[in-house]
Amino acid sequence: xxxxxxxxxxxxxxxxxxxxxxxxxxxxxxxxxxxxxxxxxxxxxxxxxxxxxxxxxxxxxxxxxxxxxxxxxxxxxxxxxxxxxxxxxxxxxxxxxxxxxxxxxxxxxxxxxxxxxxxxxxxxxxxxxxxxxxxxxxxxxxxxxxxxxxxxx
Amino acid sequence: xxxxxxxxxxxxxxxxxxxxxxxxxxxxxxxxxxxxxxxxxxxxxxxxxxxxxxxxxxxxxxxxxxxxxxxxxxxxxxxxxxxxxxxxxxxxxxxxxxxxxxxxxxxxxxxxxxxxxxxxxxxxxxxxxxxxxxxxxxxxxxxxxxxxxxxxx
Numbered sequence: 001x002x003x004x005x006x007x008x009x010x011x012x013x014x015x016x017x018x019x020x021x022x023x024x025x026x027x028x029x030x031x032x033x034x035x036x037x038x039x040x041x042x043x044x045x046x047x048x049x050x051x052x053x054x055x056x057x058x059x060x061x062x063x064x065x066x067x068x069x070x071x072x073x074x075x076x077x078x079x080x081x082x083x084x085x086x087x088x089x090x091x092x093x094x095x096x097x098x099x100x101x102x103x104x105x106x107x108x109x110x111x112x113x114x115x116x117x118x119x120x121x122x123x124x125x126x127x128x129x130x131x132x133x134x135x136x137x138x139x140x141x142x143x144x145x146x147x148x149x150x151x152x153x
Numbered sequence: 154x155x156x157x158x159x160x161x162x163x164x165x166x167x168x169x170x171x172x173x174x175x176x177x178x179x180x181x182x183x184x185x186x187x188x189x190x191x192x193x194x195x196x197x198x199x200x201x202x203x204x205x206x207x208x209x210x211x212x213x214x215x216x217x218x219x220x221x222x223x224x225x226x227x228x229x230x231x232x233x234x235x236x237x238x239x240x241x242x243x244x245x246x247x248x249x250x251x252x253x254x255x256x257x258x259x260x261x262x263x264x265x266x267x268x269x270x271x272x273x274x275x276x277x278x279x280x281x282x283x284x285x286x287x288x289x290x291x292x293x294x295x296x297x298x299x300x301x302x303x304x305x306x
Binding site (some may be wrong): 045047048049050053056057060070072073074075076078079082083084085086088089090091092093094097098100101102105107113115116139142143146148151152153 | 198200201202203206210211213225226227228229231232233235236237238239242243244246249250253254257258260266268269273288292295297299300302304305306
């Protein structure tokens with residue numbers, strides 16, 4: 001049974017991130033989190049903006065806690081995810097980046113690159129992302145709020 | 154005199170990224186690139202979405218080659234930059250991530266975290282970002298094009 005600290009995590013990947021995504025899904029599940037894997041590709045080549053768009057829609061509709069996206073480098077999914085104004089996505093390859101993203105930027109989406117981060121490090125990054133809390137100081141809240149505003153460009 | 158491979162680079166930072174930004178500006182200038190530093194803060198606390206918005210407007214108007222943004226972690230500026238549909242920003246702490254971002258995602262914006270990356274590594278990341286070229290294979294062009302489309306969420 002999931003503990004009181006358990007979260008709802010939505011996972012997705014493109015063809016270049018399936019193996020690491022599977023590892024992270026198993027890791028999060030073993031910790032008692034509720035895991036929803038909305039990955040559509042079985043290995044065939046897909047376009048990361050499409051996959052991210054579908055995952056974001058599900059994540060927002062489900063009102064889940066965190067979205068975790070994996071591609072080869074993590075870069076494509078991080079760009080695509082941050083196109084969505086309700087998503088604050090960090091590309092992280094170490095636990096401290098993940099911690100700062102949660103605390104200062106109230107990140108709700110973690111992006112990882114299968115070609116760049118080993119499986120154990122990726123699990124440690126995810127653990128840090130889940131464990132750290134948003135810093136609700138006024139300056140951080142104000143900046144995060146501005147991320148939701150429409151862009152002029 | 155700038156060589157044929159010289160680029161036009163626009164730099165900006167919030168209060169947490171000024172020192173590393175200054176190092177990168179000097180480094181890029183020493184290599185013969187045209188450097189425009191549009192940083193507004195002299196050290197006083199500012200909100201990274203505002204600073205990124207102003208820098209993106211200048212970058213697009215100037216039609217410069219690359220935008221380089223620095224904050225404490227690099228996360229805030231990378232989220233804010235990717236809100237803009239003509240910007241493809243990567244948060245990179247190593248040269249290979251920067252190379253993949255240029256090749257596969259046609260990244261035009263490099264984001265760095267002063268608290269996370271040493272000055273020499275940051276220069277190496279910038280060198281890699283500048284040196285690598287977009288891979289113009291059809292699949293990469295198609296995916297990058299999709300990043301410019303409006304989001305449904």
